[in-house]
Every structure is written in structure tokens, then in C-alpha cells.
Amino acid sequence: MGSVVLEQLRKDFSGVTVLQNINLDINEGEFFALLGPSGCGKTTTMRCIAGFETPTSGTIKIGGKDVANLPPNERNCGMVFQSYALFPHMNVFDNVAYSLNIKELKKSNPLKKIGVYTRMLNSKLVKYPKEIEKKVMDILEYVELTNHAKKLTSELSGGQQQRVALARALVMEPEVLLMDEPLSNLDLKLRHTMRNTIRRIQQDLKITTIFVTHDQEEAMSMADRIAVMKDGEILQIGTPTDLYSNPKTSFIADFVGTSNILEGTVVSAENDLTIVQVGNQQIKSKMKKDKKEVQVIIRPENIIVLNGENDNYDNTFEGVIHLATYLGNTVRYDVKVGDHMLVVDTIYESGANIKQSGEKVRLGVSPERVLLI
Numbered sequence: 055m056g057s058v059v060l061e062q063l064r065k066d067f068s069g070v071t072v073l074q075n076i077n078l079d080i081n082e083g084e085f086f087a088l089l090g091p092s093g094c095g096k097t098t099t100m101r102c103i104a105g106f107e108t109p110t111s112g113t114i115k116i117g118g119k120d121v122a123n124l125p126p127n128e129r130n131c132g133m134v135f136q137s138y139a140l141f142p143h144m145n146v147f148d149n150v151a152y153s154l155n156i157k158e159l160k161k162s163n164p165l166k167k168i169g170v171y172t173r174m175l176n177s178k179l180v181k182y183p184k185e186i187e188k189k190v191m192d193i194l195e196y197v198e199l200t201n202h203a204k205k206l207t208s209e210l211s212g213g214q215q216q217r218v219a220l221a222r223a224l225v226m227e228p229e230v231l232l233m234d235e236p237l238s239n240l241d242l243k244l245r246h247t248m249r250n251t252i253r254r255i256q257q258d259l260k261i262t263t264i265f266v267t268h269d270q271e272e273a274m275s276m277a278d279r280i281a282v283m284k285d286g287e288i289l290q291i292g293t294p295t296d297l298y299s300n301p302k303t304s305f306i307a308d309f310v311g312t313s314n315i316l317e318g319t320v321v322s323a324e325n326d327l328t329i330v331q332v333g334n335q336q337i338k339s340k341m342k343k344d345k346k347e348v349q350v351i352i353r354p355e356n357i358i359v360l361n362g363e364n365d366n367y368d369n370t371f372e373g374v375i376h377l378a379t380y381l382g383n384t385v386r387y388d389v390k391v392g393d394h395m396l397v398v399d400t401i402y403e404s405g406a407n408i409k410q411s412g413e414k415v416r417l418g419v420s421p422e423r424v425l426l427i
């Protein structure tokens with residue numbers, strides 16, 4: 055399985071730069087997500103790796119080999135798209151076997167054999183070599199589609215079709231698996247199941263995987279590392295926990311998880327505590343910052359609703375509940391504090407009272423949990 059290295063990748067379309075300074079070093083066997091809003095350049099990056107786009111400048115190496123001059127079919131990348139791109143008139147087995155068989159046939163007298171194969175497929179008379187049959191059935195078992203092998207792909211659900219697409223990519227034993235928003239067409243529940251399926255297969259096969267998504271939860275729950283992109287550039291690369299706990303910019307703090315982001319001015323820094331003026335409140339943080347104007351980032355779960363017993367916080371604020379949203383195991387409160395609306399997540403314990411709009415609350419935040427950017 056191959057590593058994927060991009061160095062100083064740049065792509066212009068008709069003079070407009072849509073990718074620049076893209077540097078990535080994706081390890082062998084890693085599950086790597088490209089995460090960012092629509093139009094930030096995720097798909098273009100992926101298409102450059104696959105060989106469907108030629109970069110304006112920069113290098114791409116797969117398994118240590120510069121692939122600049124290789125066409126897509128010689129890059130050994132498997133691809134899975136949002137639209138499954140299956141052959142609707144073929145059954146599941148034929149869909150998965152197709153490229154594998156073509157590859158075999160191309161080894162000798164390709165044109166004649168491929169023509170015969172296609173005609174046989176159309177008249178459903180095709181007989182595959184034993185090795186191909188075994189490979190296809192093994193991979194169908196892997197994606198739990200053994201019982202559907204003879205069904206037309208048009209007779210399958212979205213999730214099943216996506217598993218056929220996955221099987222079709224995997225059966226070729228690619229060095230790298232490229233997945234572009236593969237779960238976007240599925241409903242929420244199926245998306246969660248497919249996340250687990252893809253992750254399980256990826257870990258079993260240890261196949262280097264690059265996964266494009268605009269859904270931060272998807273990236274966080276699946277990837278070993280994530281590159282967050284915006285406007286054609288990479289803003290930060292890190293593990294899900296890195297990005298969540300140490301976002302370098304407020305864009306990332308906001309895009310990866312939910313954040314309270316407040317504009318403030320540093321008024322003093324002493325005894326390991328930086329004091330920031332935010333409106334008429336002072337907020338203490340353990341982080342040091344050289345600049346005066348800062349953004350204060352506080353994650354919703356790091357704000358504690360005080361109940362008189364747990365009041366021992368260096369930062370406390372008075373607020374009024376604006377909205378309470380019950381989310382199953384948590385309750386999310388929007389709390390008005392001065393001029394700001396803070397999002398506060400609390401664990402919901404069965405039978406506990408949920409606070410109501412208009413109720414006054416005291417909130418506490420530890421300075422360790424206050425990030426300054």
C-alpha cells in the first residue's frame with residue numbers, strides 16, 4: 055500500500071487559482087480526510103491525485119513514485135464517488151468483476167477479447183475464470199452483499215449500491231483508495247452504518263484512504279488525520295482531537311465542532327493567566343498570546359452550569375436561558391450573557407429538570423479551557 059505525498063500543488067482553471075500551496079504527506083495505511091466547505095478544492099485535489107486533472111505545478115508521489123506522467127489507469131488508485139457510477143444493466147457480480155476481467159483480458163489480444171466479453175455480458179452468457187470468481191465473491195462477502203450477487207444494481211438500496219461501488223474499487227487491490235463524498239446520498243442512519251463499514255474494511259485491509267467530505271462529524275469519526283481546507287488552501291492538518299482541542303484559526307474552531315467565538319482585548323498577562331476583556335466581562339485563560347486583539351474560543355461542553363455546589367471556577371458569568379434543546383443524552387442551552395449568546399452543552403441525566411427559557415443561570419469555565427487565537 056502506498057503513501058501519498060503532494061508538494062506545492064497548484065491548480066489553475068482558466069487563469070483562476072483554485073488550489074495553492076497544497077502540501078500533504080499521507081502515510082501508508084492511513085485514513086486521511088480532506089474536509090472543507092463547498093468549493094474549497096477538495097475534489098480538485100482528489101482528481102489531481104487520481105490523474106483526472108493535471109496540476110499547474112507541484113508534484114504528486116504515490117508509493118514514493120512521481121506519477122506526473124502516468125494516466126489514471128496506471129496510478130493504481132481505486133475511486134468511489136458520491137454518485138455510485140455503477141452499470142445499471144449489469145448485476146452486482148458483473149459490476150464488481152468488470153474491471154478485473156478487462157485487466158485480465160488486456161494481457162493478450164485485448165480488443166478482440168474485450169469485444170467478445172462485452173457481447174457475452176449483454177447476453178448474460180459470460181463465464182469468468184475461477185480466480186476472478188473467487189476474488190469477486192470474497193470481496194462481496196466483505197461488504198456483506200453475497201446474497202445480492204445476481205441482482206441488478208438498479209434493484210438495490212442506496213447503501214447497497216455504495217457497497218457495490220466500494221467492492222468494485224477494492225477488488226482491483228488499489229494502492230490508494232480515493233473516496234469523494236461517498237455517503238452524501240444516504241440518509242442519516244445509513245450514513246452512520248456505512249461509516250463503520252468503511253472504517254472496518256479500511257482497518258482490515260490497511261489500505262491508504264483519502265476521503266473527501268464537507269461533514270466535520272464524518273471526518274472526525276472516521277479519519278486518522280484531517281486536512282481542513284478553505285479557498286484552495288490547507289489551513290491545518292491534525293488528528294481529530296488535535297483539531298478539536300487546538301484549532302489554529304477561528305474558522306477551524308467553528309468548522310470542526312461547535313464553538314463560542316468571542317472578540318476580545320488582552321488587558322494583562324500575569325501568574326500564568328492572560329486576562330481578556332470581552333464586552334463588559336473579563337475572561338481568564340491559561341494561554342499566552344503576543345498580540346492584543348484576540349479571539350476567545352470556548353467549546354460548549356467546557357461551560358459548566360453552576361448549581362451552588364460546584365462554584366469554584368476562575369471564570370463565572372451570569373446569564374439567562376434563551377433556548378433549551380433536548381438532544382437525547384445532552385441538553386444544549388443558548389444562554390444570553392451580556393451582549394453575547396453562548397452555547398452550553400450539558401449531560402442530561404435521566405429524570406433531571408431541563409432549565410426553561412427565561413431562567414437565570416450562573417456559568418463557570420476553567421481558564422485551561424479558554425483558547426486564545
Ligand SMILES: Nc1ncnc2c1ncn2[C@@H]1O[C@H](COP(=O)(O)OP(=O)(O)OP(=O)(O)O)[C@@H](O)[C@H]1O
Binds near residue numbers: 072094096268
Ligand atoms: N473544470 C473546472 N473548470 C473551472 N473551474 C473548476 C473546475 N472544476 C472545479 N472548478 C472550481 O474550482 C473550485 C474548487 O472546486 P472543487 O470541486 O474542487 O471544490 P470542493 O471542495 O470539492 O467542493 P464541493 O464540496 O462542492 O464538491 C470551485 O470554485 C470550482 O468552481
